[in-house]
Amino acid sequence: MARVAIVTGGTRGIGRAICERLKADGFTVVANYGGNDEKAKQFSAETGIAVRKWDVGDHQACLDGCAKVTEEVGPVEVVVNNAGITRDGTLHKMSFDDWNEVMRINLGGCFNMAKACFPGMRERGWGRIVNIGSINGQAGQYGQVNYAAAKSGIHGFTKALAQEGARVGVTVNAIAPGYIDTDMVAAVPEPVLEKIVAKIPVGRLGQAEEIARGVSFLCSEDAGFVTGSTMSINGGQHMY
Ligand code: CAA
Numbered sequence: 001m002a003r004v005a006i007v008t009g010g011t012r013g014i015g016r017a018i019c020e021r022l023k024a025d026g027f028t029v030v031a032n033y034g035g036n037d038e039k040a041k042q043f044s045a046e047t048g049i050a051v052r053k054w055d056v057g058d059h060q061a062c063l064d065g066c067a068k069v070t071e072e073v074g075p076v077e078v079v080v081n082n083a084g085i086t087r088d089g090t091l092h093k094m095s096f097d098d099w100n101e102v103m104r105i106n107l108g109g110c111f112n113m114a115k116a117c118f119p120g121m122r123e124r125g126w127g128r129i130v131n132i133g134s135i136n137g138q139a140g141q142y143g144q145v146n147y148a149a150a151k152s153g154i155h156g157f158t159k160a161l162a163q164e165g166a167r168v169g170v171t172v173n174a175i176a177p178g179y180i181d182t183d184m185v186a187a188v189p190e191p192v193l194e195k196i197v198a199k200i201p202v203g204r205l206g207q208a209e210e211i212a213r214g215v216s217f218l219c220s221e222d223a224g225f226v227t228g229s230t231m232s233i234n235g236g237q238h239m240y
Helices: 013-024 037-047 059-072 096-124 135-139 145-168 190-198 208-219
Strands: 004-007 028-033 050-053 076-081 127-132 170-177 230-233
Touching (some): 028 037, 059 076, 076 096, 127 208, 135 230
Parallel strands (some): 004 028, 004 076, 170 230
């Protein structure tokens, strides 16, 4: 039977590419999403991938959502923590709410989803967790103390949980994307983005599919000895 994979924030951008790739790899994919019903409906119609709506920053919603997926689709064997938001601004302009929302969703979401799915993976002796970090969690970024802190936290979370999963067949890895051609990056003011792209050695933004290929490898049987690692996919922008 096909293994069940949940991809959070799976209906758009990098998440969508990951869903499509994992489906092509033979997983039964469920795409979680948080807000945009219209886009989710369109995604499901175009890809044939099931969608489920809940807020990954809400602990109980993750427990309930994953329990429902287990009941209706099957035990969750792969989790890709991709859901994330930005609330960019320099510290002196950033509100406490901007800080909290980014921490709650981007970092809290990883904890909430792991709490929901890691125990079952342990019991069954197999699992794959892939957390989407960021170049900006590795290198920092002007105007992103909230996002950089949350993404940096994801890298620490990954290495800690990898140690807990290693003996029970559960690998936990991160991918640190650079600037990828998505709505999130398109929201960066054009002159700022131009300067950023000028510093990418390969001379272009990345494509969502280029991240999805990395996730595909980390979720495969071939990656059983890879755990606690961070795969940087950033066009050479930050070598870490
Ligand atoms: N280093 C040093 N100084 C910088 C700087 C930098 N990287 N970027 C801007 N500044 C300076 C500017 O030159 C400007 O100085 P002057 O007034 O002397 O000219 C000053 O800081 C204010 O800059 P802005 O006009 O840009 O300030 P703002 O308040 O209008 O906007 C901002 C601030 C919202 C942070 C804006 O600069 C911005 O959006 N930056 C991009 C942040 C970014 O890269 N976000 C990534 C989103 S995508 C993502 O996060 C995905 C992923 O994982 C990669």
